[in-house]
Amino acid sequence: MNARHAVRTAVTTSVAAAVVVLGTGSAYASSFLSWEGPQNTGRAKVVHACGCNPIDDNFKAAYRFTYTGQTAAMYNTPDCTGKVHTTFRGSQESKDPFGWRSIFFHC
Numbered sequence: 001m002n003a004r005h006a007v008r009t010a011v012t013t014s015v016a017a018a019v020v021v022l023g024t025g026s027a028y029a030s031s032f033l034s035w036e037g038p039q040n041t042g043r044a045k046v047v048h049a050c051g052c053n054p055i056d057d058n059f060k061a062a063y064r065f066t067y068t069g070q071t072a073a074m075y076n077t078p079d080c081t082g083k084v085h086t087t088f089r090g091s092q093e094s095k096d097p098f099g100w101r102s103i104f105f106h107c
Helices: 005-026
Strands: 031-037 041-047 051-054 063-068 072-075 084-088 092-094 101-107
Touching: none
Parallel strands: none
Antiparallel strands: 031 041, 031 063, 051 101, 063 092, 072 084, 072 101
């Protein structure tokens, strides 16, 4: 193998590795997916941004929290105010309605 080919191969491999690391970084954020219909049916909405996020009143029929490193606190009030009702420290799912109005991701 000549030097030029070796350098090109090394650069290509490094760029590919960087794309894999950077491209999947956001895929590993914990997320909260909620459905508008019972038993995880109908349309769904996902939130996963760090900090406080509102939960749409039309999407409270079922949920799935996927834990990938960030815990989340659930509030029965808007704007993540008041007392924390539930804290997710691992993946959880419910096909039943819930009353939470906001979620705070600890990132």
